[in-house]
Each structure stands twice: as structure tokens, then as C-alpha cells.
Amino acid sequence: MKKHIWDSMKMLLAMTVLTGIIYPLAMTGIAQIVFPKQANGSMIRINGKLVGSSLIGQNFASDKYFWPRPSAVNYNPLPSGASNYGPTSDTLKELVEMRRNNFIRLNGLPSNTQVPPDMLYASGSGLDPDISPKAAELQIDRVAHARHFDAKEKRELVRLVKSHLEGPQLGFLGEPRVNVLMLNLALDTLGVTRK
Amino acid sequence: MFIATFGIFGMHDIVQIGVFLLALILLTPPLGAFMAKAVNGERNFLTPVLGGLEKWLYKICRIDPDCEMDWKSYLSAVIAFSLVGLVVLWLLQVTQAYLPLNPQHLPNVSWDLAFNTAVSFMTNTNWQSYAGETTLSYFVQMAGLTVHNFVSAAGGMAVLLALIRGITRKSTEGLGNFWADLVRMTLYVLLPLSVILALILVGQGTVQTLSGYAHATTLEGQKQVIAIGPAASQIAIKQLGTNGGGFFNTNSTHPFENPTPITNFFEMLSILLIASASVYTYGKMVGSPRQGWVIWGVMLAVFCVMLGVSLYSEYNFHPPYVSTPSMEGKETRFGVTNSILWETATTVTSNGSVNSMHDSLTPLSGLVALVNMMYGEVIFGGIGSGLASMLLFVLLTVFIAGLMVGRTPEYLGKKIEAYEVKMSVIGVLAPGVAILIFTAIASVTKVGLSALNNGGPHGLSEILYAFTSCAANNGSAFAGLSTNTVFYNITQGIDMLIGRFVPIVAYLAVAGSLANKKSVPPSAGTFPTDTALFGFLLIGVIIIVAALTFFPVLALGPIVEHFLMLAGKTF
Numbered sequence: 044m045k046k047h048i049w050d051s052m053k054m055l056l057a058m059t060v061l062t063g064i065i066y067p068l069a070m071t072g073i074a075q076i077v078f079p080k081q082a083n084g085s086m087i088r089i090n091g092k093l094v095g096s097s098l099i100g101q102n103f104a105s106d107k108y109f110w111p112r113p114s115a116v117n118y119n120p121l122p123s124g125a126s127n128y129g130p131t132s133d134t135l136k137e138l139v140e141m142r143r144n145n146f147i148r149l150n151g152l153p154s155n156t157q158v159p160p161d162m163l164y165a166s167g168s169g170l171d172p173d174i175s176p177k178a179a180e181l182q183i184d185r186v187a188h189a190r191h192f193d194a195k196e197k198r199e200l201v202r203l204v205k206s207h208l209e210g211p212q213l214g215f216l217g218e219p220r221v222n223v224l225m226l227n228l229a230l231d232t233l234g235v236t237r238k
Numbered sequence: 239m240f241i242a243t244f245g246i247f248g249m250h251d252i253v254q255i256g257v258f259l260l261a262l263i264l265l266t267p268p269l270g271a272f273m274a275k276a277v278n279g280e281r282n283f284l285t286p287v288l289g290g291l292e293k294w295l296y297k298i299c300r301i302d303p304d305c306e307m308d309w310k311s312y313l314s315a316v317i318a319f320s321l322v323g324l325v326v327l328w329l330l331q332v333t334q335a336y337l338p339l340n341p342q343h344l345p346n347v348s349w350d351l352a353f354n355t356a357v358s359f360m361t362n363t364n365w366q367s368y369a370g371e372t373t374l375s376y377f378v379q380m381a382g383l384t385v386h387n388f389v390s391a392a393g394g395m396a397v398l399l400a401l402i403r404g405i406t407r408k409s410t411e412g413l414g415n416f417w418a419d420l421v422r423m424t425l426y427v428l429l430p431l432s433v434i435l436a437l438i439l440v441g442q443g444t445v446q447t448l449s450g451y452a453h454a455t456t457l458e459g460q461k462q463v464i465a466i467g468p469a470a471s472q473i474a475i476k477q478l479g480t481n482g483g484g485f486f487n488t489n490s491t492h493p494f495e496n497p498t499p500i501t502n503f504f505e506m507l508s509i510l511l512i513a514s515a516s517v518y519t520y521g522k523m524v525g526s527p528r529q530g531w532v533i534w535g536v537m538l539a540v541f542c543v544m545l546g547v548s549l550y551s552e553y554n555f556h557p558p559y560v561s562t563p564s565m566e567g568k569e570t571r572f573g574v575t576n577s578i579l580w581e582t583a584t585t586v587t588s589n590g591s592v593n594s595m596h597d598s599l600t601p602l603s604g605l606v607a608l609v610n611m612m613y614g615e616v617i618f619g620g621i622g623s624g625l626a627s628m629l630l631f632v633l634l635t636v637f638i639a640g641l642m643v644g645r646t647p648e649y650l651g652k653k654i655e656a657y658e659v660k661m662s663v664i665g666v667l668a669p670g671v672a673i674l675i676f677t678a679i680a681s682v683t684k685v686g687l688s689a690l691n692n693g694g695p696h697g698l699s700e701i702l703y704a705f706t707s708c709a710a711n712n713g714s715a716f717a718g719l720s721t722n723t724v725f726y727n728i729t730q731g732i733d734m735l736i737g738r739f740v741p742i743v744a745y746l747a748v749a750g751s752l753a754n755k756k757s758v759p760p761s762a763g764t765f766p767t768d769t770a771l772f773g774f775l776l777i778g779v780i781i782i783v784a785a786l787t788f789f790p791v792l793a794l795g796p797i798v799e800h801f802l803m804l805a806g807k808t809f
Contacts (some may be wrong), residue, residue: 047311047318053299054417055322055389058424062388063381066429067471070436074446074470082446084466084494086454091455096464098443098493103454107744108457112570116355120465121451122369122487123568125595127718129604129696130557131799133808139560157561164566167491167595173570214254217499218573227457 087228088169095224100172103227106189108151109174109182111223112161116169123168139163150185173220179204186230196233202230247553251575255545257573258503258579259538265628266534269511270518276426277399277419277519279303288425295421303421306412309750311734312400315416316393316742320360323386327384328358330382331374341373347373349463352624354727357387361392361738361752362620363391364483364590365478365715365730366734367722371465371486376448383483384472391479392423393511394622397745398516401626404749408757413749427512428479434475443497446470466495477508480620481490482590482713490567490580490593501594501802502572506580509587509589513618516625528768533628540617544606545582551800552603558806565594578603585610588620590713597691597700597716601803604699604716605796611710612784614669614741620711623738628746630662633748635779637662639765639772648764651757658748665744669709670787672736676705676729677791685725690720695785695802699795704730709737 074082084098102118115126128135159177187197207226275282333350352674387435396419445466452464469485472623490496585607616628640647647654680686690697703716708730
């Protein structure tokens, strides 16, 4: 046993150097050279100022923007988190009913509208950057109204939302979705060119 | 105007599952054949690149890779290595404030959380009581957690190799050399695959940097601190090594850990890949690929049934106050199908990473996750340990079949006698005993109940899930349970140790005993173990053992919750 302990220490040290230091540092080096943008978090800068990451959702409360999914951590990434409410949770039931009512009321939708489930339920990470295409579609009227768009501008807005629609990757992987931050960034430039 | 999404299981979902299973089936034989060579020290296509490094490692550690170990010596090497790893990993965490690569100046980890995390990674469980981005420095993630992701997986494989050698060798004490097995598995299998996967991940958006967290000002003017770090290198081995401990708190739901459906596909494939390939390796090493394929077929069949049940529940059952499947705890880019496919893959293996929150799944989907772990992680299972546990079930099945036909049971030319059967039973039942005892204690004590996030039967499921996950060395969670308390950190630590080491003692004791035996040629009375009939018997034994042990507690947790949910009851 004593020899085994001694051998273990040497082996652990060797493995630490190899898999715990050389391997991650080498991967960092390669990643920083080959994929510098992705490796550093797909950050978005406007006029040199960091406004967020295209992969990390952020809060939008204003009527002028498309809203993201509910988040258990309010889009604060420190730390990421989910509600972890089960299907028989009282709190979840109340939250879902409240979110449904709010979504319908604040978007001025008919009261029998089927609200897509991504707007009723919080995501797993609390940082989900995407919403479903349906959830984006149902917000178009509200955004157009808040921005005082005329009919032509509203058609542009619809086109903008459509152009931000991502289908399944490679044609079959994953779900169709719309990245909220990217859409809202484009929305702001739409407003600028208008003026 | 836009395509509909969510809610209906259709062709799109079948294609995704089909392509996934096809990729797994196609990769299993080549990787399995490669592993059979590489882990046994035979020349392979990576030898010219890595052979020198392998020899150098033996040299600096002064280890003779050809020195054979008997089962007790092999076991003591496993335990010594685990013990040293445990102490070092604990020390790294409780001193991280004084160590380099800590750009967020995170304080030292508390002693009990550090114990839980150290046990968790050393035993290949990777339970997360910690939240990576607010608890652990980059240095601990790299030199601590990543290292154990490699060596705990390689250690599991080493123990399996010893068991296989016990079956194939005759009249000998030697089961191979633990250090050589550990080094070869790490160097030739885990490291190259990790490099490939890490690069795929980074290309898609997984972060890999040593910079500190980024401070952003959102479009609406709020401050957002975005946690980053050297994540891809750790996530790659976390998926491949059936580890599952996340770089970030929410594991592979986090967009930096699993940014796109493509990364999701490869991370999911990596969960099953090596465990699946090692069954092929087994067939090769015992000289009969059919023996491997029968076991593999059993694994795939159970996997598909469990997947089907979970998908059916998630798509069809929901509380009366909604009319669609739940997206609680799920990510938009993955949707329901990818979340459930991952859930099944991560719980049949001892991986335990998540891309959706299991706590928020429908009760019968949660039940599937629980039962997958309660089988003892034998459906593909943890690297090495999964197939090793499956082989204990194979021995039990051979024994029961022998009782039925009244012949001395034998497996691959080795007589199966009282000692092997006793050891197999101990190895198979120990985790179950630990699960039930600890769950019972937590369910009736204030300190256990105060951690709950959900009421009613779901609360029992949360506790049951925690101890099942730890004993099965899985590490996934009904994460609502607040387990970062002294009570849970310590009881779960013990639970993980029992779940890892009692079976390892059983594998190696069986291996030692079998290696000692002479080989008897098969006769007319030998029950063939490479047929579909044997496969069905094996499934029967696995289900009976899991069902008899756990049915009562499952009835009180997820099953009753299912009916209460349909009736609209909430807690």
C-alpha cells in the first residue's frame, strides 16, 4: 500500500501536468488563434462598448423591444439558474397563469390566444438567448405600436423578424428560434435609418 | 406566418433521434476495436505520436507497465490513487484563494462543500453542490476537476479491463497493471477525443479563455457580468468521461456550455460513445464479438424503451392548467425531444450532465431518469464501471439459468460458484441499500427536509433522486434540493463512496477468483450466453432487481405524483 501511495502521488502529478495544465492551456491557445470571437464569449460591442453576448440572454422590459423568456435568475449570469419547480408546484401554476395573462394583456392579444410555452416557462439556464418564432410573431404589433411605426415600417419590421428566424441547424438539428438580443439590436438600427 | 413549434412529436423529432442512434451504432465498432488495441498496449495508429510520451510517463513515475498485479494489489492501487486524488482535490479547493488563475478572487471553498466536490469528482459522480461560476477558480476547474474527469474515467475503464482479464485468463493471479491501464486509457482514448470535441465546441461558441468575467451594459442600460473561462476543454472530457460536472452552475443548459444544437448533438453522442464502444472492446477481448453484441443489444433495447416512455410522458401528460408540453427548465434551441434524449442518455450512463432541468420534468419522465440510475448504471453505464456492473448481472443471470436447468453455471468457460455469486450480489445491491437508507434518513429529519424546493410527492422524489444519483455515481440532480449543507454534503459524499468502491471491490474480487480458475470446454449442458434468449433473461434479471428494490418508494414519489398532476392537484 505504501508503494502504491507513493506511485499514486507521482502519477497524479504527471496526470495533472498533462491533462490539467498542458491540455487546457493548449486548447486555450488553439481556440484563441482559430476561433478568437467564439472562445471569448461571442461578445457584441457597439462603438467599443460591450453590450452583451449573442449567446447570453438579457432582460428587456420596455414595450419597444421584443421580450425574452422568463428567467429564474432575471438574466443575471452569476450564477446561472433555473426555477426547478416540478409540475405539481403551486408556485409554478401561479407563475404560468400570471405570465399568460400578462403576455396577452400587454401585447393586446385576444384573450383566447395560445401563448407559446417558452413564454410561460422559465428556461434551464436562466440565460436562454432565444424565443420561439411564434413568441416573436405575437409581439410584433406591440413593438410596432410602441415605436409608432406606420404600415410600411411595420412590414419592414415583419421582414426583420423573419430574417432573424433561425431554422434547425444542418436542416434537422434543434428547434426553430429567434435570438432576442440580435433582433433587438437590428430593431434599433431600423429605427435609426428611418429617421 | 411562421412555422409552428413545440408540442407535437413529429418527423423532425424522429429524424433527430434516428440520426443520433445511427451515429452511435456506426462509431461503436471502430472505436471499440481501436480501444481493444490501445488499452492493452498493442501498437495502434497513435503509437507513433503518443508512444514516446507513454514510455516517458512510466519512466518518470518509475513504473514497470508489465508488472502484473493480483486482484488485491490492483484494488489497493485503485484505492491509493483515489485517496491521494481526493486529498489533493480537497486541498486545492480550500486553498484556491492563494493559488493562481483566480481572476474573480473567489474565496476558499468551505470544508464540507470541498469534501463533497472532491469525492464527487474522484468517484466519477460529478454531483454539483457547487455553482462553478461563483465558487471555483479557473485553476481548480483545470488542475482539479478536469484532471479527475480524465483519471476517474480511465480508472473505471482500468477496473473493467481487470475484470475482463479475470474472465479470459486461466490459472493465474495477474490481472494486468493498474498504472498502465490508467495511462493508456487517458493517453490514447480520452485525450485525443477530448481535443476533437473541445475544438468542435469552441467553433460553435463554447468559451475557452483565461480572461476574467466580462462587464456588459445591456441595451436597456442594466449591468450584466458575463461569466466565462476555460470551459470547452473541461466540457469535452466531462461529456466523454461520463463525468458530467459542469463548468457553470446550470451545466449544459448554459449557452456557453452548450451553445447550439450541433454542440448538443456531439455532447450527447459523447455521453454514450465510449461506454458503448467498450462493449465492443469486451467482445473482442473475450474472443467472441457476439458476446459483446448481445450485451450491447440489451443495453440499446432498454435505452429505447426508457426513451420512449419519457418522450411519451413529456409530450402527452401535463397539468390541466396548460395545454402544451412544459418548457420549464428547457432551452428553446433544444426543445422537448433533445431535452428528453439527453435526459435518457445522461441517466443510463453515469454521466449526469443535463441540458434541461430534471426537477421540472413530468413525473413519469423523472421516473425514467430515476429507474435508469437504479438499474445500477448498467445500460451503457459509466466508463468501465457500467459494463463491469453489467457483467455482474450477467453472472447472476447465468447462475439463475443454471439453477433452472439444474447444471453448474458457467460463463465463457469459467465455473460460476458461490463466491462469484455472493460478490456479484454485494456489488449489485450495495448502492440500492445506501440509496434507501439515506433517503429514509433525509425524509424524516428536519435537516433533510429543510432543503426541499417542492412539496408533496415531488419533495420525496427530490430527496430520492439526490441519493440515487450519488450512489449510482451519476451526478444529475433534481436541482431544486438545496444540498450545499453539511448534512447533504457529508451524507452524499458517503453515498458516492459506497456506490463507487463497493462495486469495485466486487468486480476485482470476482476477477481474481475467475482468473485463478481453469477453463472448462463448453458441453451440451452449457447455457449459451450469446443468444437473444440470454438477452431477454438478462433484461428480466435487471428489471426484477431494480423493481423489487425500489418499487415501493417509486410508487410514493413519481407514480403518485403523476396521478395527482393529472387531477390538477398542486402543493
